[in-house]
Amino acid sequence: MSHTYRVHGLTLQCQFPLPELARREVACPGPVDISVRTGLLPMTDTATPTSVPYLHLVDKVAVFTFEDTGRYSVSDGNDVVVDAKANADPALLRLHIFASIMGMICHQRGLLVLHASAVAFGNTAVAFTGPPGAGKSTMAAHCLAAGGRLVADDVLVLSFDEKGGVLAHPGMPNVKLWRDALTSLGRDTDGLRPDWFRAEKFHLPSDDVQTSIPLTRLYVLDTDATAGDGEYAPLRGQVAASVLIANTYRVEYLDAANRRNAHFRDCIRLASEIDVVWLRREAGAARLPATAAAVIRELRQTSERARA
Amino acid sequence: MTVSLSSVVVQEDEPIAAEVDGEVVMLSERAGAYFGLDGIGSEIWKLIAQPRRVSDLCQSLAQRYDADGETLTHDVTSFLDELLARRLVRLVDEPSGKSR
Numbered sequence: 559m560s561h562t563y564r565v566h567g568l569t570l571q572c573q574f575p576l577p578e579l580a581r582r583e584v585a586c587p588g589p590v591d592i593s594v595r596t597g598l599l600p601m602t603d604t605a606t607p608t609s610v611p612y613l614h615l616v617d618k619v620a621v622f623t624f625e626d627t628g629r630y631s632v633s634d635g636n637d638v639v640v641d642a643k644a645n646a647d648p649a650l651l652r653l654h655i656f657a658s659i660m661g662m663i664c665h666q667r668g669l670l671v672l673h674a675s676a677v678a679f680g681n682t683a684v685a686f687t688g689p690p691g692a693g694k695s696t697m698a699a700h701c702l703a704a705g706g707r708l709v710a711d712d713v714l715v716l717s718f719d720e721k722g723g724v725l726a727h728p729g730m731p732n733v734k735l736w737r738d739a740l741t742s743l744g745r746d747t748d749g750l751r752p753d754w755f756r757a758e759k760f761h762l763p764s765d766d767v768q769t770s771i772p773l774t775r776l777y778v779l780d781t782d783a784t785a786g787d788g789e790y791a792p793l794r795g796q797v798a799a800s801v802l803i804a805n806t807y808r809v810e811y812l813d814a815a816n817r818r819n820a821h822f823r824d825c826i827r828l829a830s831e832i833d834v835v836w837l838r839r840e841a842g843a844a845r846l847p848a849t850a851a852a853v854i855r856e857l858r859q860t861s862e863r864a865r866a
Numbered sequence: 867m868t869v870s871l872s873s874v875v876v877q878e879d880e881p882i883a884a885e886v887d888g889e890v891v892m893l894s895e896r897a898g899a900y901f902g903l904d905g906i907g908s909e910i911w912k913l914i915a916q917p918r919r920v921s922d923l924c925q926s927l928a929q930r931y932d933a934d935g936e937t938l939t940h941d942v943t944s945f946l947d948e949l950l951a952r953r954l955v956r957l958v959d960e961p962s963g964k965s966r
Contacts, residue, residue: 795889796902803900819882822893822900826884 566715567727581731599629599641608814627651635666661808665815670716670824671807676709676726677701683709683726683771687805688779700850708766726773731766775833781841787848791836798834869946874958876917917958
C-alpha cells in the first residue's frame with residue numbers, strides 16, 4: 559500500500575509511510591511527480607565519480623551511497639529507488655530522502671532550491687537564509703509566534719510563475735529548533751520530537767500554508783557582536799546574485815544534475831525579482847525576539863506602503 | 867602575457883555572463899567559478915563585447931568619469947590583467963598597420 563503526499567509543490571508517492579509528512583498526506587492523488595520505492599540496485603563498475611564522495615553517476619542516474627542506511631538512486635527527477643541495508647534505521651533513511659535525495663530531485667527537475675526557511679504573512683512570504691547557525695529556523699519560528707504561517711523550513715523550493723513572479727512552495731511542515739531558541743520562544747522541549755542527527759534540535763509542528771505563495775523578500779542572516787537587535791542593508795547586483803548561488807541547497811549536486819548553467823541563469827533572474835536584504839544581528843538567542851519583532855514591524859510597514 | 871595600452875582585448879566566449887541591476891555576474895565552467903563585477907568593471911566588460919584597443923577604452927572611460935589619465939590607465943590595465951589571468955578575456959592579435 560503506497561502513500562501519497564504533497565511537498566515542495568510536488569506530489570510524492572512512497573511505498574512506505576513518511577510520518578514527517580503525515581499532515582501532507584492526500585487521499586486522491588492527481589498525477590504523481592515523484593515515486594519512491596524499495597528495490598535492489600545492482601553494483602556496477604561503470605559508475606562515474608563526482609566531486610561529491612558519496613555520489614556517483616551511472617549514465618544519468620544519480621546513485622547515493624550512505625554507509626548508515628544503504629544506496630539510493632534518483633533518475634529524471636521523478637524516480638527514486640531505495641536499496642536499504644537490513645539494519646537501516648527507518649527515521650535516518652527518511653532523513654536522507656528529505657535532504658539529499660530531495661535536493662537531487664529538485665536539481666534534476668530544474669527547480670531552484672535554497673537553504674532557507676520561509677514564513678507567510680497574509681498573501682506573501684519572506685525567507686531567511688544564511689550559514690548554519692545564523693538563525694534561519696529560529697527567525698522563522700519567531701515569525702510564526704507573531705502570527706506568520708510556515709511555508710518551509712531549511713529546504714525552500716522556488717519557481718517562477720507565468721508573470722515572472724517567484725513562488726515559494728510549502729516544504730516540510732515542521733521547524734527545527736535548538737533548545738536555547740525554544741527557550742527564547744517560551745516553549746518547553748517536553749513532548750517535541752528530537753531530530754536524529756542533532757539530539758539538541760527539536761521539531762516544532764507549526765501552522766503551515768498548504769499552497770504555493772509569492773515570495774517577495776529574502777533576508778540573509780549574519781551575526782556580529784556590535785549589531786544589536788539588527789542592522790539592515792539591501793543587497794543588489796552581483797552581491798545579491800552571489801548570495802543566491804552560495805545559499806542554494808545542495809549546490810554541490812548541480813554538475814551531477816547537469817544544471818550548472820540553468821541554475822546560474824535562475825539565480826540571476828531571482829536576484830532581479832525579489833528583494834535581497836542583509837540582516838546582521840547579535841549572536842545568541844537573547845536579542846532574537848527583538849530582531850524578529852523588528853523584522854515583522856518592517857514587513858508590516860512595507861506591506862502598508864505597498865497598499866497605500 | 868600582460869595587458870598594455872596598445873593591446874586589443876575582447877570578452878572570452880566561454881563564461882556565461884548575465885546582468886543584475888546593471889552589474890555583470892559570470893559563470894566560468896572552465897574555471898569552475900563564479901565572478902562578479904562592480905559598476906565600472908561591468909561597464910568595461912560591456913565595452914569589450916567587440917575587440918577594443920585598451921587606449922581607446924581608457925579614453926572613453928576618462929571622458930565619462932572625468933578621471934585622471936594615469937590612475938585610470940593603471941586601474942583599467944590591472945583589471946584587464948586580472949580578467950586575462952582568469953581567462954575571462956583574451957588578447958586579439960592585430961596585424962600591424964590595420965586601422966580601426
